[in-house]
Amino acid sequence: MSFSSARGLLAAGLLLGASLLPAAAVAQQPVTIGMVTTLSTSGGYLGQDVRDAFLMAIAEEDGKLGGVPVRLLVEDDGLKPADGRQIVERFLKRDNADIVTGVIFSNVAVAVAPSVLAAGKFYISPNAGPSDFAGEKCDPNYFVVSWQNDSLHEAAGAYAQELGYGNAFILAPNYPAGRDALTGFKRFFKGNIAGEIYTKLGQKDYAAELAQIRAANPDMVFHFLPGGMGIDFMKQYVAGGFRETTPLVVSAPSMDTRIMGALGDAALGVRSASHWNSDFDNPANRAFVEGFEAAYGRTPTAYAAQGYDTAKLIASALRAVDGDMSRQADFRAALKRAEFDAVRGGFAFGANNHPVQDWYSLVVEKNAAGETVNRTTGKVLEKHGDAYAAQCRM
Amino acid sequence: MTLFLEQVLNGLQLGVTLFLLAAGLTLVFGIMGVINLAHGALYMTGAFVMSSVTMSTGSFLAGMLAALAAAAAAGALMELVVIRRLYRRDHLDQVLATFGLILFFNELASILWGRSPLYLNTPPLLQGLVEIIPGVAYPVYRLAIVAVGAAVALLLYVLITRSRLGMLIRAGATHREMVGALGVDIRLLYTLVFAFGALLAGLAGVMAGPLTSVEVGMGESILILTFVVVVIGGVGSVRGAFAGALIVGVTDTLVRAFLPGLLRLALPPASAAGVGSGLASMSVYIVMAAVLLWRPGGLFPAKGSRA
Numbered sequence: 001m002s003f004s005s006a007r008g009l010l011a012a013g014l015l016l017g018a019s020l021l022p023a024a025a026v027a028q029q030p031v032t033i034g035m036v037t038t039l040s041t042s043g044g045y046l047g048q049d050v051r052d053a054f055l056m057a058i059a060e061e062d063g064k065l066g067g068v069p070v071r072l073l074v075e076d077d078g079l080k081p082a083d084g085r086q087i088v089e090r091f092l093k094r095d096n097a098d099i100v101t102g103v104i105f106s107n108v109a110v111a112v113a114p115s116v117l118a119a120g121k122f123y124i125s126p127n128a129g130p131s132d133f134a135g136e137k138c139d140p141n142y143f144v145v146s147w148q149n150d151s152l153h154e155a156a157g158a159y160a161q162e163l164g165y166g167n168a169f170i171l172a173p174n175y176p177a178g179r180d181a182l183t184g185f186k187r188f189f190k191g192n193i194a195g196e197i198y199t200k201l202g203q204k205d206y207a208a209e210l211a212q213i214r215a216a217n218p219d220m221v222f223h224f225l226p227g228g229m230g231i232d233f234m235k236q237y238v239a240g241g242f243r244e245t246t247p248l249v250v251s252a253p254s255m256d257t258r259i260m261g262a263l264g265d266a267a268l269g270v271r272s273a274s275h276w277n278s279d280f281d282n283p284a285n286r287a288f289v290e291g292f293e294a295a296y297g298r299t300p301t302a303y304a305a306q307g308y309d310t311a312k313l314i315a316s317a318l319r320a321v322d323g324d325m326s327r328q329a330d331f332r333a334a335l336k337r338a339e340f341d342a343v344r345g346g347f348a349f350g351a352n353n354h355p356v357q358d359w360y361s362l363v364v365e366k367n368a369a370g371e372t373v374n375r376t377t378g379k380v381l382e383k384h385g386d387a388y389a390a391q392c393r394m
Numbered sequence: 395m396t397l398f399l400e401q402v403l404n405g406l407q408l409g410v411t412l413f414l415l416a417a418g419l420t421l422v423f424g425i426m427g428v429i430n431l432a433h434g435a436l437y438m439t440g441a442f443v444m445s446s447v448t449m450s451t452g453s454f455l456a457g458m459l460a461a462l463a464a465a466a467a468a469g470a471l472m473e474l475v476v477i478r479r480l481y482r483r484d485h486l487d488q489v490l491a492t493f494g495l496i497l498f499f500n501e502l503a504s505i506l507w508g509r510s511p512l513y514l515n516t517p518p519l520l521q522g523l524v525e526i527i528p529g530v531a532y533p534v535y536r537l538a539i540v541a542v543g544a545a546v547a548l549l550l551y552v553l554i555t556r557s558r559l560g561m562l563i564r565a566g567a568t569h570r571e572m573v574g575a576l577g578v579d580i581r582l583l584y585t586l587v588f589a590f591g592a593l594l595a596g597l598a599g600v601m602a603g604p605l606t607s608v609e610v611g612m613g614e615s616i617l618i619l620t621f622v623v624v625v626i627g628g629v630g631s632v633r634g635a636f637a638g639a640l641i642v643g644v645t646d647t648l649v650r651a652f653l654p655g656l657l658r659l660a661l662p663p664a665s666a667a668g669v670g671s672g673l674a675s676m677s678v679y680i681v682m683a684a685v686l687l688w689r690p691g692g693l694f695p696a697k698g699s700r701a
Contacts, residue, residue, distance in 0.1 A: 204605075
């Protein structure tokens with residue numbers, strides 16, 4: 001099935017679900033979900049995967065989530081916080097959205113989440129988990145399904161530590177999630193930091209940074225450059241001859257299927273830490289990966305898995321209140337219970353509504369069919385929460 | 395020391411890319427008095443055409459020729475359809491119209507190539523590393539960019555100072571009414587200059603393709619730096635654009651590379667890295683302000699120009 005026809009089918013499914021509404025026994029209003037996500041720029045594929053997996057979850061139930069009809073509005077923030085904010089204002093004031101989700105980048109998240117919370121609505125993140133809202137400023141209506149930013153990189157730090165590296169060079173873009181990344185890595189990596197660089201968000205040429213890495217001569221490099229930034233960096237890393245001398249240990253966003261696709265064989269041997277991988281052997285994940293590949297003709301990324309889990313979490317809470325969003329307290333309690341089969345395996349929320357989950361080590365290899373894939377090799381951290389939960393009072 | 399030399403080389407590489415963009419921009423502004431915000435769109439056109447033609451034919455050379463032709467054609471078309479109507483209008487109209495062109499070109503590129511970036515590999519001939527500074531293996535492709543940029547600069551110098559066309563361009567920048575009065579077909583000259591500037595922007599796009607992702611909107615981020623180059627160099631002056639481009643390229647790279655390290659002597663490491671990278675992105679604007687204080691017309695103001 002081609003990509004566009006699959007999309008068409010999903011859209012048709014959504015329309016069908018909506019058109020059946022008046023016939024339903026209870027004249028139930030659909031619950032409006034506003035999705036503000038990043039669909040353009042070189043980080044655009046992150047949002048596309050979240051959106052497509054979310055749409056897939058809705059299509060599985062013919063336009064419903066948890067048996068409740070939903071109306072999903074999707075808008076592209078273009079990785080611009082100001083645009084994201086305008087879109088969310090529109091969702092809240094014009095469309096009466098009950099739930100806002102979809103945010104990919106943390107600089108957009110810190111701009112839009114306060115508006116949603118001030119309006120008394122639910123903010124459920126499928127990706128960005130900035131430290132800003134994980135500690136003292138945590139909120140009962142603010143949930144993150146993916147990870148708290150730091151913990152994503154704490155896992156990479158723990159993995160680098162486990163591999164026995166003693167001297168690491170680390171770099172990330174200068175924005176909230178980039179600062180969280182380096183803080184998180186250093187929290188679990190006990191070796192020496194040979195150098196630490198903040199790059200510009202959206203930077204494309206890393207010649208200056210690579211020269212500094214060469215001069216510092218580290219054992220390994222950790223970088224958090226999500227989306228197209230990572231592809232540019234990795235291509236230049238390989239072209240500069242670093243692959244032979246300096247191994248990489250990164251966190252999941254720096255080595256997803258898209259980056260592997262763009263790099264080809266150059267990605268082989270790169271190690272990363274992740275909370276999900278396409279080879280996880282649980283029933284929910286097998287069904288998800290198969291369904292996603294059938295619908296869209298591509299391997300899902302971790303972003304897709306997060307988008308799907310977000311939809312399933314929302315479904316579980318909508319079922320608990322039977323679609324009645326006026327039962328705010330019940331809806332909130334149901335979200336917190338997180339009673340759904342997460343594709344990553346176990347899932348629970350910590351005190352600050354951020355996940356407590358297991359982290360795994362992956363390595364890029366060729367599979368039997370000759371494709372470049374991430375293979376899960378072991379577990380790095382068990383039931384790992386984040387460093388900010390203790391500061392959260394709710 | 396080798397690190398410093400390597401960073402200077404990186405700075406030169408950024409500098410020549412900026413020069414290719416700035417040369418066209420400064421000529422158009424100097425000669426026709428038009429602020430062309432859509433100059434970055436021509437850079438994007440070059441990069442996209444280069445990537446897609448190279449991917450489908452497998453030949454870097456074919457991709458490059460197609461991209462240069464496409465960028466020059468897009469430039470000529472842009473001049474004939476839109477810019478030509480703006481010569482007598484004020485700068486605000488020009489900014490509005492060329493901003494509209496940015497939106498048009500970006501939307502057209504997303505329709506033609508999609509919103510996902512394209513990635514191109516370095517041509518086999520230019521892959522590999524060469525030890526130009528002892529102990530530092532430098533990518534051949536990056537050296538090639540510096541070489542091409544230097545060659546174009548030389549060519550432009552000869553063209554502008556030694557050829558008849560160059561004489562007309564210089565005259566057009568300073569005494570445009572007089573050039574028209576002497577019977578030169580000013581309209582044709584303008585279209586030619588515009589297409590030539592577009593060609594140079596396309597060349598910059600071609601060279602960026604194998605290095606970084608080719609995506610919609612790639613022209614805008616680099617255009618801002620290009621304007622800084624034009625202002626530092628002096629509007630209308632190609633020599634100024636060359637000097638300005640090298641200053642901006644080397645300053646940006648060196649400050650980005652060394653300032654956080656220097657700040658670490660005075661500040662705790664965590665904040666040094668953050669403050670350093672923040673200051674580094676401001677550095678070229680600080681240089682621009684300093685140059686303007688010292689020489690309000692830029693380093694090499696074109697004589698008699700109104701800027």
